[in-house]
Amino acid sequence: MLNETEKAYFKALLAIKEMDYSGAAGFFRFAENQFADAPEFRILKETTELLIAVKEEIFEIENERIEIEEILSDGQETEFR
Amino acid sequence: MSRLEVLKGLESTLQGFLARAVEAEEERIDAFRCIDKLDGIARDSLRGRLVSARLGSWFSQNTNRLETDRFSKSEVTSIANLLGDIRSGLDDSDPESHKLAREIERWRGKGVVPKRKLVLKLKPRSAERDLLGLLTGFLTRGVEHLESGEFEGRHLLSILDDVLKSAAAKEDKMYIHLAGAMIYFLKMNGYKIGPFVRRLREIENERFGHINAE
Structure with missing residues (x-):
């Protein structure tokens, strides 16, 4: 039977191909024990993780909402100029 | 350039890099896809499931790949x-x-020949020692050493110091x-044993080397 760690490495590559980066990161983590010393593996794993972080940051910025709070002094409307 | 633009640029670069890296593979x-599929067939075959149709289809899909090296x-x-x-699970009496x-x-x-595994076994270098006998001998x-009278009236920590010197x-x-x-006994009774453990480890290292000391 195939080695599960090796399978995970290939599944990570397939996930990248399908642009499922979170899935790929999960498979990379599973395969890490066997391939941690392989430079190619490390580059792919770390690039995927960096990409996920960048995507999260973009999501946060794009979904940032500015909340405007109007303060009324003593319940009276204030005229702003 | 805004922060968002920088991040979008980085996102596109990283995605491009990963896409090209995967393309190269x-x-x-x-x-791997072929082998993974065959692995699934093999697992099912070992579970006693019928795999003939899937295996036949696998062969037809991959013969060309084999022929072209x-x-x-x-x-x-x-x-x-x-x-x-898979072969070991096939029933030869069934035509398919x-x-x-x-x-x-x-x-x-x-x-496509399976790798033959060669297992070399070495006989034990010496006959099994009587470990229980060795342990009871030490105990x-x-x-006898502790009850020899030499340590009468002294605290166990001071006796341990002497035993370590002898060791x-x-x-x-x-x-x-x-x-x-003695160190283990003192530990069980709440004494600080750190310095004694270090001394014992040093003695072990000197006597047996690092491997045995762990």
């Missing part, structure tokens, strides 16, 4: 091992299974064993 990924050596070995597993068994033989003829001599100076391993036992 396309051949290996394809081969598109499998690496390690991939060929994986396939050969999986086919070996018989046909598939012949196809497996044909693949073998083309070099008995340890008790460092004498060849007899009994002192090392006794020191270890």
